[in-house]
Structures are given as C-alpha cells and as structure tokens.
Amino acid sequence: MSQKEPAAKKPNTSSLDRPALWGLTLIFFALAAIFFFLPTGNSIPIPDPASVSPKDIDPSPRFTPLSDPPKAMVNGFERTCMDCHVSIDSQPHSTDLHQHANIELQHGINTRCVTCHDSKNRNLLATLDNKTFTYAQSSQLCSQCHGPVYRQWERGIHGKTLGYWDAKLGKSEKLTCTQCHDPHHPRFDAIKPLPGPNTLRMGDQETGDSQDHGDHKRNPLLLPPHSKTTDSHLPAHESKH
Ligand code: HEC
Ligand code: HEC
Ligand code: HEC
Numbered sequence: 001m002s003q004k005e006p007a008a009k010k011p012n013t014s015s016l017d018r019p020a021l022w023g024l025t026l027i028f029f030a031l032a033a034i035f036f037f038l039p040t041g042n043s044i045p046i047p048d049p050a051s052v053s054p055k056d057i058d059p060s061p062r063f064t065p066l067s068d069p070p071k072a073m074v075n076g077f078e079r080t081c082m083d084c085h086v087s088i089d090s091q092p093h094s095t096d097l098h099q100h101a102n103i104e105l106q107h108g109i110n111t112r113c114v115t116c117h118d119s120k121n122r123n124l125l126a127t128l129d130n131k132t133f134t135y136a137q138s139s140q141l142c143s144q145c146h147g148p149v150y151r152q153w154e155r156g157i158h159g160k161t162l163g164y165w166d167a168k169l170g171k172s173e174k175l176t177c178t179q180c181h182d183p184h185h186p187r188f189d190a191i192k193p194l195p196g197p198n199t200l201r202m203g204d205q206e207t208g209d210s211q212d213h214g215d216h217k218r219n220p221l222l223l224p225p226h227s228k229t230t231d232s233h234l235p236a237h238e239s240k241h
C-alpha cells in the first residue's frame with residue numbers, strides 16, 4: 001500500500017497536450033503585445049529645454065588688463081600713454097574729457113583721475129601719497145583704499161584662482177582686480193541668473209501643469225489631486241506651516 005501512493009501523486013503530463021500548450025503561449029504573447037501597445041492615456045508633458053549660451057558660463061577673466069608699457073586705443077589708434085602725454089600738461093581738476101571720452105568715472109567719491117594715475121608719468125599708477133606702481137601691480141593700488149577686500153583676495157577668499165592646486169602639476173594663477181573690475185566703473189552690473197532646474201516632476205502641484213507648458217494636461221508624475229489632505233496626519237506643529 002505504501003508503495004502505491006507516490007505513483008498516484010505523479011503529475012499527469014499528458015492531460016495538457018501540445019496544441020493546447022501552443023495556444024496558451026500564443027494567447028499570452030498576444031496579451032503582452034496588447035498591453036505594450038495600448039495607449040495608457042498618460043502623456044508626460046516635457047517642456048523644451050532652456051538654452052544656455054556657452055558665453056554665459058565662460059569662466060575666463062572679464063577683462064584683459066594693461067601690461068607695461070600701457071597702451072590705449074584713442075580715436076581708433078593704439079598709442080602708448082606717453083606718446084601724447086609727454087607734451088600734455090596734466091589738468092588734475094578737469095573733468096572735461098575729449099580724448100578719453102570712453103571713460104565714465106563712477107567710483108564712489110573717487111572722482112579725480114590723478115587719485116590713481118601719476119600726474120607726470122602716465123606709464124605709472126600712483127597712490128594719494130605719491131607711491132607709484134606699474135600697471136602689472138595695479139592690485140596694490142586698490143589696496144590703499146580697499147584693505148579688507150585686498151587681504152581677502154590675497155588669501156583666496158575674494159576673487160578667483162585658476163590653474164592647479166597641486167604646484168607639482170602646474171602653476172596657479174590668481175586673477176588681478178582689474179581682470180574682473182573696470183577700475184573706472186568697478187561695480188558689476190546685475191548678473192542675469194541662469195535658468196533653474198526643470199525636472200519632470202516640477203510644476204504647479206495643485207493644477208498639475210508642468211512648468212512652461214500651457215496645454216492644461218495633467219502631468220501624471222505630479223502629486224495626485226487632493227493629496228494635500230494627507231497633511232492632516234502630520235503633528236499639529238508641522239501642518240501649520
Ligand atoms: C592720443 C593722445 C593720448 C593718448 C595715447 C593718451 N592720452 Fe590721456 N589724455 C589726452 C588728452 C588730450 C587729455 C586731456 C583731457 C582730454 O581731452 O580727454 C588726456 C587726459 C588724461 C587724463 C586726465 C587727467 C589729467 O591729468 O589731465 C588721464 C588720467 C590720462 N589722460 C591717462 C592716460 C593713460 C593712462 C593713457 C595710456 C593708457 C593715456 N592717457 C593715453 C591724450 C592722450
Ligand atoms: C580708481 C583708480 C582710477 C581712477 C580714479 C582712474 N583710473 Fe584710469 N585706470 C586705472 C587703472 C588701474 C587702469 C589700468 C586698467 C587695466 O589694466 O585694464 C586704468 C586705465 C586707464 C586708461 C587706459 C585704458 C582705457 O580704458 O582706455 C586710461 C586712458 C585711463 N585709465 C584714464 C583715466 C581717466 C581720464 C581718469 C579720470 C576720468 C581715470 N583714468 C581715473 C585706475 C584709475
Ligand atoms: C583712492 C581710493 C580708492 C582706490 C585707489 C580704489 N578705490 Fe574702489 N572705491 C573707493 C571708494 C571711495 C568707493 C565707494 C564706496 C562706497 O560708495 O560705498 C569705492 C568702491 C569700489 C567698489 C564697489 C562699487 C560699488 O558701488 O559697490 C569696487 C568693486 C571697487 N571700488 C574696486 C576697486 C578696484 C578694483 C580698485 C583698483 C583698481 C579700486 N577700487 C581702487 C575708493 C578707491
């Protein structure tokens with residue numbers, strides 16, 4: 001008796017014959033195809049990507065500062081300062097500019113050209129106590145009035161250092177004040193912000209509108225409507241915010 005029992009449990013493979021097996025396989029394939037191609041009714045509105053011009057994220061210095069001897073473009077010609085100034089007497093109190101009409105001085109109460117330019121030798125910059133600097137040393141000129149910012153710049157807190165951290169790999173280059181600031185108009189104009197992130201789940205959670213997408217189709221990736229009722233599960237002090 002005990003020997004007969006295992007034989008009875010043996011699965012009866014012949015009850016599912018071959019044509020039926022094939023039929024079932026076909027039906028499953030057909031169902032898979034239908035589910036795959038059936039439109040779901042959900043379309044995810046994808047806004048056009050915001051375009052960013054490479055110019056807006058250019059890390060290179062804003063200005064190319066003067067080198068020594070300094071040259072200026074005057075009336076379309078490049079001249080060294082002393083080409084002309086050798087024969088021009090300085091008029092330290094004049095604000096009437098004809099040759100240098102491109103210069104519009106907007107530097108706080110710093111309204112005289114000779115607070116920074118040496119009145120005799122135009123190839124040099126000068127402090128108020130007549131210490132002179134070459135154009136390559138122009139950052140030291142700024143230090144006489146902007147001590148705290150100058151010290152921050154020396155320590156790498158203000159400004160920018162390009163190149164290598166590791167001195168074995170290459171040199172590091174600290175940008176000078178005049179590579180970022182126009183000495184005659186040092187304040188930066190307002191900088192236009194770059195576009196913010198725009199992921200698929202962004203947009204108005206209440207109406208379901210995606211950002212920059214006005215066709216009023218509900219974005220299925222956003223929170224379902226009325227989901228804000230879940231706030232009531234929060235402790236009282238959190239749901240008040
Ligand atoms: C083409 C000739 C010419 C060149 C080159 C030139 N300047 Fe002048 N500059 C003048 C004249 C003329 C004046 C008198 C004011 C005016 O007409 O703009 C003047 C005035 C100035 C002033 C006004 C203060 C003062 O003492 O009268 C400064 C500062 C100055 N120049 C600096 C420079 C520097 C720095 C350079 C070189 C980077 C330079 N200039 C190159 C012709 C020139
Ligand atoms: C706060 C200091 C300061 C004052 C004030 C100042 N300058 Fe300058 N100026 C500089 C420095 C620094 C440079 C060198 C800039 C560079 O390296 O690019 C310069 C460059 C120049 C140049 C050559 C570059 C150019 O933009 O053409 C001229 C010309 C010039 N200054 C004229 C003047 C005149 C004219 C005045 C008065 C109206 C004046 N500056 C006032 C600091 C000053
Ligand atoms: C003789 C003194 C003097 C020198 C030299 C000088 N500055 Fe200034 N700077 C001033 C004054 C004064 C102000 C105005 C501060 C204010 O309005 O609160 C100012 C303001 C500024 C500002 C802020 C502008 C703003 O409106 O927020 C910058 C940036 C600046 N300077 C950069 C420089 C640079 C770069 C140099 C060197 C090329 C320089 N300064 C040289 C006196 C000076």
Ligand code: HEC
Pocket residue numbers: 139142143146149150153158159160175176177178179180181187188189
């Ligand atoms: C890499 C660029 C860069 C360099 C280099 C740089 N600055 Fe600035 N600086 C800035 C920017 C950006 C601001 C902020 C401008 C704004 O908010 O309008 C600023 C602000 C300032 C201000 C006004 C705000 C403050 O903190 O008081 C001063 C003054 C100033 N800089 C002076 C200097 C001097 C002096 C040097 C050189 C020793 C220098 N900067 C070098 C980019 C630079």
